Amino acid sequence: MKSPIYLDNQATTPLAPEVFDAMVPWLKDHFGNPHSAHKLGRQTAAIIDVAREQLAVLLPEQGNVIFTGSATEAINLGFGAIYQQLKRGRNEIIVLETEHAAVRDTAKSYAKIGFEVAFVPVDSNGIVSLEALKSLASSKTALIAAMLVNNEIGVIQPVEAIAELAHLHGALMLCDAVQGYGRVAIPDNVDMIAISGHKIYGPKGIGALWTRAGLELPTLIHGGGQEKGVRSGTLSPALCVGFGKAAELCNSNLTKDMAHIEKLSDYARELFGDWLVNGAIDRRYPGNLNLRKNGLDVGRLMSDVRDVAFSAGSACASGSGRPSHVLTALRLEPAEVRSSIRLGFGRYTTMDEIEQAANMINSAAKAQLL
Template sequence: MRTIYLDNNATTPVLPEVFEAMRPFLTEHYGNPSSPHCMGDKPASAVRDARVKVASLLGATDTEIVFTSSGTESTNIGIRGVVEMNRNKRHIITTAVEHSAVLNPVKRYGALGFDVTILPVDRAGRLDLDALRKALRDDTALVATMFANNETGVIFPIDRIVEIAHGRDVPVLVDAVQGVGKLPIDVKALGVDFLALSGHKFHGPKGVGAVYIRKGTRWAPVFLGGSQERGRRPGTENVAGIAALGVACEHAAGNLVHYHTEVRALRDRFEHELLDLVPDSFVNGIASERLPNTSNIGFAGIDGNAMLVLLDEVGICCSAGSACKSGAGLPSHVLGAMGLSPEEAASCLRFSMSSLTTCEDIDACIQHVPAIVERMRRNFISA
């Protein structure tokens, strides 16, 4: 049975050239990049080269890139770093549809006595910018928001968010884990202060990420230790992962047009045909600008988790929401914030594609999904 992988917002397969970029630093070039002898030279050079490649993808300068272990670490560095530097400012703004990598650190500060404002979205997943304007205060330390939603793919207007926040001298952190590698991102044009990314979301390895920190931004390092990353993130660098991340960024930079055209066309055909073939189905966020690879579809009256099992039996891999909350058994907080009832949210599945997704993959999925939905509905009625 062929596996059809449509869970690329959870993680992506590592490209062969990305894997090969790791190999030398796990074998012959195993030295510490901070070492002054010859065994440190190639690892140090690899870290420098990768920093330039990451910066190039984002439109940043290399000194503004800090390597981390993950997107979650990157968002925590930004959130905690700003709060530590501005202890007299005890108000944080975020949105109701954030990933737990943003929501949980912000909620932690709420438990410590900070004021937290969680901005609403509408039925299409769009952020209420007027609510942002009204929420900003003199003691607001940070606005933390995502570039694009991991469940629905809905894209936020980051340039407008930054303009509004900077109008009150409030920095902005952007969780771009789902956006980097799928859409062009220019941090200078957007004006963001922090931007988080994770390598495994765009065909890099797991365990490596980065955070862009705009030059001149006021923040305090979260971890204390050695002088790595210019003292901004101590600890011996994951050279193999960093080298691979650089290659993944190079590949992503050359693949953005493909994502915009071919991957989007696959996603649109997938949605159009399923909506035609499956009665009482709906796409969440369809009225909004979305990532070209993401489709969150609801099938009225269906238990999404049960449907996942049946899809898996025919080789189709997708998800009922964020992989980081898989197994929690709770309805999606994202879909709930968009106004879906618990029953509606529970009927939804996320299908997320990549540049490796083929027409044959989509054809097979279109063949199986309607039949599975029909069988589940028929069994429910007969029960």
């Protein structure tokens, strides 16, 4: 059976062939526990250190890479840094309104134990208001969390300026760089960065948290203290190797990948010329194109266009059917939110696939709106 044209690279990316090849030996032959002292253990521990270094190349200097089971876990781990801030009398958390649920819901969980949580609005382009952020930040602020590249609309936030503001008030800055890592430069003045393997053509089931040197984190998973003393459990050498190889490929292909993505995006914008773009036009990652055509029923559209894998712009990640909090934050009307789709282009997307997908989506939309 023919696979659908894949245009959902914000949800996940296909595994790079080079990553698969790099992982196989560590699934089959090199099965040692990386935390064992014998030769097999030392071999796997060494390859994990190599992977850690491969990830670090695309991250700021003077920091530590902690492997986790996902970026969501990395974000939860990073939030724990606020306990040290609490000892300094800081109990406020500031989060952008358009953050991923991993950040929003983690922040809300701290509200249940006495932290004050404020959500900062964005403008109609999806960019945070720095003035609004300045009005909220204070000597009580423990942490400011901001996503580098938004997963729904692709806009790039002024993370460097946000980190500067956080530090001005003595707060920490946590950056969800899941959609930006390996694609967009990460400012070096942040304190923590969460990344994910399967968003950069690597394996699922692994993420990482980068922390600035000297930053203290409480233990997230108790046990043997294997990963930097904060996350217990045996690491998977294969997953670490795959993540590291994916990062290496992103680094070596950075210019080539971006040129390809920009070409795909420009062509898609041309083919979807009568659709409206959600989010900023100039300050966005071009591999994410969030579009709307007023009056469209996107649920019906997705049913009619089953040979293209793309995302509805109106449902949150949980699949609850509630309107997207990101598109709602842009001040779109509910009907406009429900008429939005997200197209995600990647390293393996072709121009021919863009053309075929556009023909199918536009034809189905036209038939629906007649």
